[in-house]
Amino acid sequence: MxxxxxxxxxxxxxxxxxxxxxxxxxxxxxxxxxxxxxxxxxxxxxxxxxxxxxxxxxxxxxxxxxxxxFMPGVVPAPPYSPWCLEDQTLYEIARLHRSYHDAVTSFQPEENCKWNTGLADPAGVGIVCHNDLGPGNIVFNDGLPTGFIDWDFAAPGRALWDAARTARAWIPLDDPQNASTYGFGGLDPIKRFQVFCDGYGMNRQQRRELLDLLNECNAVSVAYVASQVKQGKPAFVKMWKDYKLDALYKVRTKWIEDNHDVFVKALI
Ligand SMILES: Nc1ncnc2c1ncn2[C@@H]1O[C@H](COP(=O)(O)OP(=O)(O)O)[C@@H](O)[C@H]1O
Ligand SMILES: [Mg+2]
Structure with a gap:
């Protein structure tokens, strides 16, 4: 209609x-x-x-x-309310994310299914991941996550890939200066990494594997956003300009490389 x-x-x-x-x-x-x-x-x-x-x-x-x-509630947008940046909120997001992964394990997509693989795990096998659970795609009620929306990027991949995508958005796993430009400043990424992994229920091996996926996750995001900018999609062009994404992505990649061992040590 x-x-x-x-x-x-x-x-x-x-x-x-x-x-x-x-x-x-x-x-x-x-x-x-x-x-x-x-x-x-x-x-x-x-x-x-x-x-x-x-x-x-x-x-x-x-x-x-x-x-x-329609899922009633609040979808966070910048400037974020303090509850949005609390460790408990992150913990609950990770917990709900895990229960999504548990629920989707038994999903057997029909063979002719088509997925948007723009943000998907290049490995391409596993569960059907959401792939885009950043702040704009989660509904909250009383500070608790109650709805995962915007399933446009759902596609097959490893559960840890999906978890890595959510972790990097919500911890966030990024240079602190970068993080403050999009409203996630002043947070402790190492502590929040542990909170996220605890909420999800990850063992040490999984925590390690998630860290190893981060830069590939970033590379996929950069390639996708850049492709949308190249096609002249207005919202992406604006985002690229407003957040100076070219520079931001480079700084993020370096920060992840520079801090990889610091995170690994924190797991011991
Ligand atoms: N099922 C839903 N329940 C409640 N709000 C929704 C739902 N789907 C979308 N919205 C609202 O619409 C906005 C844009 O929808 P979304 O599916 O995230 O589109 P986009 O692909 O443009 O990000 C969301 O941020 C949210 O505010
Ligand atoms: Mg959305």
């Missing part, structure tokens, strides 16, 4: 890839149809059946849109 102001209850303008094209109508969220939408709906249906309540329910797909359930 074409959207008119009359049948839109709220237009969401805080997204990135689909900025300005997603809206609420009744208890539903309407999003533009993508080639992977029906695969994502298979995944969301599985999660409902598996009793994982922190993902929207799939409602319908038509020629131009997909409809999913």
């Amino acid at each position: 074409p959207s008119t102001e009359a049948n839109i209850d709220e237009l969401f303008e805080d997204g990135i890839a689909n900025a300005g094209a997603i809206y609420k109508r009744g208890n539903e969220v309407v999003r533009p149809l993508q080639v992977h939408s029906s695969s994502v709906h298979q995944l969301l249906k599985h999660l409902q059946q598996a009793g994982f309540t922190a993902a929207p329910a799939p409602i319908a797909i038509d020629e131009t849109t997909e409809r999913i359930s």
Whole structure:
């Protein structure tokens, strides 16, 4: 159904890839149809059946849109409220992330499924990862994460790849100066790395493997964002400019390389 102001209850303008094209109508969220939408709906249906309540329910797909359930709550945006940066919040995100991975383990996608692999694990096998659980894609209630939204980048990969992507966004695993430019300044990355891994329930070997994945994760993000900028996608062009992403990514990569051994030592 074409959207008119009359049948839109709220237009969401805080997204990135689909900025300005997603809206609420009744208890539903309407999003533009993508080639992977029906695969994502298979995944969301599985999660409902598996009793994982922190993902929207799939409602319908038509020629131009997909409809999913609206998840009430707060989606953090900068400047972030203090609760958003608390260790307990990080712990709960990691815990919910683990329960998503537990719920998705039994998902067997049909062979003809199509996924957007823009942020996916290059290894390409494993569970279906969310791949994009940064602050703009988690719904909170009373400071607790209750909804993982925006499943556009869901794709097969290692669970640790998905965990690494979430960890780097929320700890964050980045140069402190960089982190302060996007509202995550003044945090202790080593302590928060432990908090995240504890919340997820990772053993030492998994913590080590996650660290080893970080720069590959960054490289994939940089390549994806750069490709969107090259195609002239306005939200990405703006983000690239506003956050000086070219320089920021270089500093982040160096920081991760320089601090790798510091993190490994902290695991002992
Ligand atoms: N199922 C949902 N429940 C509640 N809010 C949602 C839902 N889906 C999207 N939103 C809102 O719309 C915004 C943009 O949607 P999102 O799916 O993240 O798109 P984008 O790909 O542009 O990031 C979200 O940040 C959130 O505020
Ligand atoms: Mg989003």
